[in-house]
Amino acid sequence: MRQPGAILLVSCYELGHQPIGIALPMGFLEQAGYAPASLDIAVEKVDLERITHARFVGISVPMHTALRLGVRVAELVRETNPSSHVCFYGLYASLNAEYLLNYVADSVIGGEYEAPLVQLIEALEQGDSLANVEGVSHRGKIIGPHLTRLPFAVPSRTGLPALERYAHLERAGAQHVVGYVEASRGCLHLCLHCPIVPVYEGRFFIVPAEVILEDIRRQVMAGATHITFGDPDFLNGPGHSLSIVRAMHAEFPHVTFDFTAKIEHILKHRLIFPELGSLGCLFVISAVESFSDLVLAKLEKGHTRADVFAALEIVRQAGITLRASLVPFTPWATFDDYLELFDIVESNDLIDATDAVQYTIRLLIPPGSALLARSDIHRFLGPLDQAGFQYRWTHPDPRMDKLHQEVSAVVEAAARTSEDPVTTFDRLRAMAYRFADRQPPAPTAARTQSFDRRRPPRLTEPWFCCAEPTESQLHPLHTKGYGEV
Numbered sequence: 001m002r003q004p005g006a007i008l009l010v011s012c013y014e015l016g017h018q019p020i021g022i023a024l025p026m027g028f029l030e031q032a033g034y035a036p037a038s039l040d041i042a043v044e045k046v047d048l049e050r051i052t053h054a055r056f057v058g059i060s061v062p063m064h065t066a067l068r069l070g071v072r073v074a075e076l077v078r079e080t081n082p083s084s085h086v087c088f089y090g091l092y093a094s095l096n097a098e099y100l101l102n103y104v105a106d107s108v109i110g111g112e113y114e115a116p117l118v119q120l121i122e123a124l125e126q127g128d129s130l131a132n133v134e135g136v137s138h139r140g141k142i143i144g145p146h147l148t149r150l151p152f153a154v155p156s157r158t159g160l161p162a163l164e165r166y167a168h169l170e171r172a173g174a175q176h177v178v179g180y181v182e183a184s185r186g187c188l189h190l191c192l193h194c195p196i197v198p199v200y201e202g203r204f205f206i207v208p209a210e211v212i213l214e215d216i217r218r219q220v221m222a223g224a225t226h227i228t229f230g231d232p233d234f235l236n237g238p239g240h241s242l243s244i245v246r247a248m249h250a251e252f253p254h255v256t257f258d259f260t261a262k263i264e265h266i267l268k269h270r271l272i273f274p275e276l277g278s279l280g281c282l283f284v285i286s287a288v289e290s291f292s293d294l295v296l297a298k299l300e301k302g303h304t305r306a307d308v309f310a311a312l313e314i315v316r317q318a319g320i321t322l323r324a325s326l327v328p329f330t331p332w333a334t335f336d337d338y339l340e341l342f343d344i345v346e347s348n349d350l351i352d353a354t355d356a357v358q359y360t361i362r363l364l365i366p367p368g369s370a371l372l373a374r375s376d377i378h379r380f381l382g383p384l385d386q387a388g389f390q391y392r393w394t395h396p397d398p399r400m401d402k403l404h405q406e407v408s409a410v411v412e413a414a415a416r417t418s419e420d421p422v423t424t425f426d427r428l429r430a431m432a433y434r435f436a437d438r439q440p441p442a443p444t445a446a447r448t449q450s451f452d453r454r455r456p457p458r459l460t461e462p463w464f465c466c467a468e469p470t471e472s473q474l475h476p477l478h479t480k481g482y483g484e485v
Contacts, residue, residue, distance in 0.1 A: 001055060001125040007036040008054035012069035013469075014042065014062065016167030016461025017180035017228065021060030021090055023155035023215075028114040031153045034121065041073065043165045051081055056121055058087045064195075064364055065469040067092040067389055074104040085124055089113040091199055092389065094145045095368045097137045099386045108137040110199055111145030112185065114153075145199045147186075152211045155181075157218065167461035169226040169256070171282065176256075178226045178459065179219030183212050183244055187232040189262060191287070192300045192375055193327065196232055198368040204236045209244050213251075220252055226282070227257045228459070234259035238269050242276075249279040256280040258459075263288060263303035266311040277318035282457040283353075284315055288324035291344055292337045295330055298375055312348065321456040323353050329362035329404045331380040331395055335436055338403070342429040346444060352455045355462050356415065356424040360408045365391040403435050415462045421455075 001007060009026060011019035022038045029036045037050055051057065057077050061067040067088075074086050087107040088100050094110020101108060107130065109116045116135030123133050130138045135146030168175040184207060186200035216227055227248070234241050241259070248255060257279075263286050266273070290296055291305050303311075308324075315322040328338055345354055366389055371377045382392040395401045407428050414424040426443040433440035 001121055002034055004035040005037040005050060005053045007034055007056045007058070007121060008050055009036050009038050009058045009060065010070070010073055011038070011040045011060045012042065012066040012073060014060075014066070014180075016042075016459065017178070017230065018157065018160055018163055018166050019060065020155060020180055020182055020230065021062050021066075022058075023157050023160060024153070025058065025060075025089075025114050025117050026156040026158075027153035028118050029121070030156050032118050032122070034118075038159050040161055041069065043161050046073070046076065048076075048080055051077055051084075054081065054084050056085045056087065056124065057081075058089055058117060060090050061088055061092040062090040064092060064366070064389060066090070067096065068469050071100075071104060071387075078104060087117070087120065089117055091195055092366070094137070094199055095195060095366050096386075096389050097142050099367075099389075101137065101139050101142065106138065108142075109135055109146060110137075111135070111147045112150050112205060113146060115148070115150050116146050147200065147203055149205055152207050154211050154214045154218075157222070163219065163222050163224055167459045169282075169457060170455075170460050171256075171457040175460065176225045177223045178228055179216065179222075179224030180228045180230055181212050181215050181219075182230045183207055183209075183234065183241055184231045184236055188236050189233070189302060190300065190370065191302070192298075192370045193289075193363060193365075194232075195364075195366055195369070197370045204232075206237055206240050209240065209247065212244050213247055216248055216255075217251070220255060225255055227255060229257060229259040231260060233262050233265060235261040235265035235269055238265075238272060242272060245276065245279045245281070253280075256282050256457075258283045258285065258457075260285040260287075262286065263301075263307050263311045266314055267303075267307060270314045273314055273318035273320065277320050281318075281320050283321035283323050285323045285325060286311065289327045290330070290333065290337070291341060292333060295327075295332050295337070298330070298332050299327075299371075300374070309348070321353050322350075323355070323456075323458070324350070324358065325361075326354075326358040327361045327363055328359060329395070329400060331363070331377065331393060333400070335397060335399060335403075335432075338400070339429075339432055339436060339438075342425070342432070345425070351425050351444065352421050352453070353458075354421070354425075355458070356411045356419075356421060356428070357462055359428050360404065360411050362404050363393070365393065367391075399435055403432060406431060406435075 009022040011022045019040055026036050059070040061070045085106045088105045089109040093108045097108040119133050120136050137143050163177050169178050184204050186204035187196050188204055190197050190202055288308050293305050312322050380393040385392050422444050430440040
């Protein structure tokens, strides 16, 4: 196990970022004396040589798309190197542990997975039983997520593809190299549709500031001029987060950043936003999800429609862009809700701040979702699609399901061609109005003067963690020297 390449860590998709899901465990493993290899199939062809040399293959599955792709990787590992141990780890691993262990995995780790991962490999190396390895599910024994505070190692990015191969910051017509860190994991909040909730159950874990700052330092040396803080909510621990961005700005005053935060946290911590703007924050991603108070209540989001507009004003006053994430297709959303969404986006000058995929997001209900126990979702549910890792559901208005299919196809095509957001917005709104047998408003493009238009900063990866994977993402795996498999 200690030979270079005997351990292979695989990342499948991390929203266009260099994967922290293999950089962090690589840091832990190297600290323990191992020499893991890595593979990121989001930007690399599958290297069958690396797979056949590995005695242990760990597959990182922090989100739905990564899990769907990860199963394909595991199937390939089983075909080409059947004696290797296959472990799935990350947020979506524990949610689907039973299926993975029955179908393709030898072990599964959820929650704070790095220390159990090292202990698992040590047990395999020594020929010990896995029954005594804390935090690890295996055939015959399924346990919950590992929720113990870890002594964090600095992520190891040696051997990962260069940052230039990942999503860039697009700002004022230029593109900039982006680094990625997480200052905390888990979340204090219990939004019913969030996959973090059944795993972390309202807990969050801070990553030490010195670990984060050293990781930032190394990524800046590798060319990054912008840092994404990928915490589920950067303001779960506002003092911790502020101390990090203050230190980062003091050392690298030219480096900008973005982060994710709940609407209610923007309201609660409104006084710190002017400082965040002065420290280099360009935009904040917030899970707005809907402008319907009914839908927000069903999801137990903790904010109202009016709160969203208040948060928008707070962020804008600080010179920061708000980029909303949306879930417009839920069983409780109406056709009128969807049509109104376009009016709200246009009237609040959010077209360029809203990635087109946000108009297509359909509620995902994974196994173990808190929605299953605390909402009236069951009347809309079909059976569990285990291979798809979600419960299928049907909207009470059949037009909404048909509309979702149509707008998803438009947005996927627009993403392939990097279509102008205003053009995509007009096409989607016109389509929605046609479905409702109504006359669409005049196209926005015809009323927008190009010389007045300043597009806000954004990352060039247009997709989103809660979106269904696209056809192109689920194409056959491209291998190095062996074509498609």
